[in-house]
Amino acid sequence: MGEVIFWTIIRIAVVIPILWWAEEFFHTQFWWTIGLLVIYGIIIQPAIVHYRLFKTKNKDIIESTLCSTCKHFDESAVLCMLHDKHPTTAFLPCEGIGWEPKSLDVDSEDIFSN
Ligand code: SF4
Structure with a gap:
């Protein structure tokens, strides 16, 4: 579980500054929509997938x-x-x-x- 949290924090630490930096160059009215989609696609969805893999991999030990x-x-x-x-x-x-x-x-x- 710690591995899931660790890599989620790493992705947050990489994606948020890139989004912040990119916002200054790409002014668009859809910026918040694009930002939320990027956050979901690069941070949230991989964390969910990683957590499910962790649960599946350890199912026998846990149960x-x-x-x-x-x-x-x-x-x-x-x-x-x-x-x-x-x-x-x-x-x-x-x-x-x-x-x-x-x-x-x-x-x-x-x-x-x-
Ligand atoms: S049975 Fe309990 S004490 Fe023994 S290894 Fe498992 S968790 Fe640890």
Whole structure:
């Protein structure tokens, strides 16, 4: 996920100054329309496509590994926060020893306060 955000920021950092610079040379009444289309085509659409590829590529890890049911797993980064490593379908950083179910995230105070 960080890669998607990183490349989106890079594209913003490149496209916005170019649009700013180009606006001074190409005065047209359609400038805002052209600018918005360029922003959508070069920044937003690639970010959406990149995010979908990320989700597809990591679907098995997010949905069907032991990590997917563990409270230490960060789905947005596909990261084991306990070991600071990326699990795969063939590699479990804790080898199953550090697994804790997500359902234990509820505080005991929450249970008894109702
Ligand atoms: S502690 Fe183990 S099961 Fe939990 S996310 Fe990390 S590697 Fe996966």
